[in-house]
Amino acid sequence: MSSFKIFDIAGSGMNAQNLRMNLVSSNLANVDAVSSSTNTTYRSRQPVFQAVLDQANLKNPAVGVRMAGVVESQAPLVREYAPQHAMADADGYIYRPNVNVVEEMANMISASRAYQNNVEVVNATRKMLSATINLGR
């Protein structure tokens, strides 16, 4: 029965949002991970989602989602003058990650809402199917 495909689709959505949530928590956890050079500093990591085409039928409109990859934000790092800091470089500068806490919080809420939406889809489909199974009883 084709309705079982909905579970795969909604499941892939939940999985993708879960991974996104992981990245948000990673970004938030590393918000204060200062470093002494630009290339060793933590950069904000962002997910890139991609629709998964049905390989058996490329025209099938019902597709799931997956995380195509993770990109590091190209926003400039925060360079701060702190000569007394343990991680300061020769010129007395430290580098802070380019994590934007406000953006990450908004991302977190968005991910959590999207996850809930998918859960709602699963619940509704489950009810639909169990009603179908009990048809005529």
Next chain:
Amino acid sequence: MKLDDAFGIHEEALRIRARRSEVLASNLANADTPGYKARDFDFQAMLRKEIQDPVRLAATHKGHIQNDSGLVASTQMAYRIPQQASLDGNTVETDREQTEFSANVMRYEASLRFLDGRIKGLLTAIKGHSS
């Protein structure tokens, strides 16, 4: 009366409802996919087509079983026009998809209820009493 015809339009309706909920679930799952275009189809037009001119797999042998109704031709799929375009090219509007999805579930259940009535009616006819 043929048993096949006993369920009338509701059998097809149920199948198309199930198909539509798949498409809407796909829209919701891809709510954050850049460039994803939300899709949907017109239930009424689809049901009419399914009854008048159904989409079937090509049967090249007389032994091929013709039981694949409920296929949706890609020409019948449409893209949803978003109320507000987003910067990443995604046209899924979650609240709208969510309401469409729940409305679709309600209608699926209505079709189920109709089918249930037909089945109960047949049972009564067979048994001669309603239990």
